Amino acid sequence: MADSDQQLKSDALLEQMKIHLTTDAGKETTKKIGLVYQLHIAPKKIGFNEVIYTVDLKKGEVKKGAYEGGKPDAAFSFKDEDFLKIATGKMNPQIAFMRGAMKIKGSISAAQKFTPDIFPKPAKM
Incomplete structure (x- = not known):
């Protein structure tokens, strides 16, 4: 199966994000941000074998695949x-962007709201 070797470490975080957005803190984030982000996550090299996620902070959803409601407010590519x-x-x-570790398409003001604060804190294992 081609998919199993494409297991991204990010998948787990984005699964947590789905659950997080159903909580009060998550709903607060959705209210505050109200933007749609598309994430292009590559296993090793930006632009290759990317897995696309839509993080919809208007509806409070995370799903695999490109955004279907037109254009996302901002799209990011990273490893x-x-x-x-x-x-x-x-x-x-910002440092990631300057170093080329993150590429951005779309609204820069929307992109600036893409911060660690929108993600759930990683569960301590």
Whole structure:
């Protein structure tokens, strides 16, 4: 199966995000942000074998696949490990962008609201 070797570390975080958005804190985030983000997450190299996720902070949903309601407010491309670093607050999104670890398409003001705060804090295992 081609899909099983495409297991991204980010998948687990985005699964947590789905659950997080149903909580009060998640609903608060949805209210505050009200934007749609499309994430292109590549296992090793930006632009190759990307898995696309839509993080809809208007409806409070996370799903695999491109956004179907027109254009997302902002789209990001990154490698799996860099996305995790950004989402967990280990890498500043602006620094990631300047280093080329993250590419952005769409509204820059929307992109600036894409911060570790929108993600659930990783559950301590």
